[in-house]
Amino acid sequence: MTSDNQPMQFETTCVHAGQTPDPATGAIMTPIYQTSTYVQDGVGRYRGYDYARTGNPTRTALEVSLAALEGGQFSLTFGSGMAAIDTILHLLAPGEHILAGNDVYGGTFQLFERVLRPSGLDFSYVDTTDLEQVISNLRPNTRMIWLETPSNPLLHVSNITSIAKIAHSHSNSSLVVVDNTFATPYLQRPLAFGADLVVHSTTKYLGGHSDVVGGAIIGKDEALHERLAFLQNAIGAVPGPTDCFLILRGIKTLAVRMDRHAENAARVADYLSTHPNVQEVYYPFHISHPQVELARRQMRSGGGMVSFTMRGGASEAIRVAESTHIFALAESLGGVESLIEVPAAMTHTSTTNSPLAVSSSLVRLSVGIEDIGDLLADLSQALG
Ligand SMILES: Cc1ncc(COP(=O)(O)O)c(C=O)c1O
Numbered sequence: 427m428t429s430d431n432q433p434m435q436f437e438t439t440c441v442h443a444g445q446t447p448d449p450a451t452g453a454i455m456t457p458i459y460q461t462s463t464y465v466q467d468g469v470g471r472y473r474g475y476d477y478a479r480t481g482n483p484t485r486t487a488l489e490v491s492l493a494a495l496e497g498g499q500f501s502l503t504f505g506s507g508m509a510a511i512d513t514i515l516h517l518l519a520p521g522e523h524i525l526a527g528n529d530v531y532g533g534t535f536q537l538f539e540r541v542l543r544p545s546g547l548d549f550s551y552v553d554t555t556d557l558e559q560v561i562s563n564l565r566p567n568t569r570m571i572w573l574e575t576p577s578n579p580l581l582h583v584s585n586i587t588s589i590a591k592i593a594h595s596h597s598n599s600s601l602v603v604v605d606n607t608f609a610t611p612y613l614q615r616p617l618a619f620g621a622d623l624v625v626h627s628t629t630k631y632l633g634g635h636s637d638v639v640g641g642a643i644i645g646k647d648e649a650l651h652e653r654l655a656f657l658q659n660a661i662g663a664v665p666g667p668t669d670c671f672l673i674l675r676g677i678k679t680l681a682v683r684m685d686r687h688a689e690n691a692a693r694v695a696d697y698l699s700t701h702p703n704v705q706e707v708y709y710p711f712h713i714s715h716p717q718v719e720l721a722r723r724q725m726r727s728g729g730g731m732v733s734f735t736m737r738g739g740a741s742e743a744i745r746v747a748e749s750t751h752i753f754a755l756a757e758s759l760g761g762v763e764s765l766i767e768v769p770a771a772m773t774h775t776s777t778t779n780s781p782l783a784v785s786s787s788l789v790r791l792s793v794g795i796e797d798i799g800d801l802l803a804d805l806s807q808a809l810g
Pocket residue numbers: 506507508509531533534574578605607608626627628629639640641758
């Protein structure tokens with residue numbers, strides 16, 4: 427709240443939520459509480475924190491910030507995006523079914539198929555941009571719908587409001603989880619559309635500077651909070667305080683970075699869509715995108731990710747990815763610097779020979795905040 431009791435605007439929330447100056451010293455930046463334990467005043471009488479797996483003040487500051495940004499009642503943070511995803515899946519019991527989008531991050535697919543399916547969870551994958559497919563693939567034991575929107579790497583956009591209604595009318599206990607990593611809460615707030623939980627790889631845009639790995643869950647429901655907080659502590663995949671500090675520092679500039687990422691990415695998508703060597707461009711706000719109208723309703727901008735296929739196939743995709751000078755050839759995304767990669771050979775190898783396999787001619791760009799003229803010139807010389 428501001429001093430006149432108005433809710434803070436998003437940009438102000440980024441800079442201030444969870445980050446009041448340190449009462450002991452006045453330090454304007456949240457201190458890094460690099461400690462594993464806390465001295466107790468008497469047995470069981472402690473000052474809010476007893477052991478650092480259970481809680482840490484730097485982590486608390488990050489969790490308060492993330493809950494405010496997503497419009498949630500709580501947030502829990504983790505040592506990686508995968509740790510956050512894994513913790514959510516521990517809400518379910520063997521024999522239960524998860525309906526997931528058929529375009530998801532390769533690591534998510536790997537966790538679902540190679541770790542969680544052998545422990546008894548059941549997964550199926552559908553095109554969640556098609557509501558009929560969502561409805562017809564629900565089962566009596568479906569307990570969760572897993573969405574990435576926009577999805578990684580094809581930038582599919584699913585209707586969160588409609589899918590939440592479908593899920594909740596199917597069963598009161600069906601949860602809709604949205605991986606909001608690509609959009610960030612600045613562009614899209616899934617809880618406001620009816621999702622039950624939001625998950626993030628904070629490694630990406632929230633951290634924003636390619637210097638930290640982390641994850642987060644945000645939600646509204648107190649019973650879910652209690653269970654997930656128990657799981658966070660019991661499983662223990664928590665982030666260290668320095669990592670929390672770095673993510674908090676990144677969040678301060680989230681809105682301005684996202685505006686620049688999206689401005690540059692829209693220009694890159696326009697440029698690629700006219701290039702003779704490019705077959706297809708995937709960008710949520712581009713006129714050619716099949717869900718462009720939904721994207722424009724659901725998101726503030728198209729974000730910083732652009733994918734495209736090369737007419738020359740896999741060898742051309744690899745050649746282009748190895749030919750850029752400013753776009754660095756690397757996995758990950760969401761940092762201030764532009765990155766390029768070939769999903770079939772890098773981030774999504776786990777989907778090879780599965781129904782989720784992506785085209786080997788696909789190239790994915792994480793468009794950074796550099797000068798757009800420099801970025802277009804780099805792509806131009808690489809595309810030939
Ligand atoms: C959409 C999405 N979700 C989750 C993850 C996993 O995050 P982390 O690498 O922080 O574990 C990634 C990683 O690339 C991702 O792209």
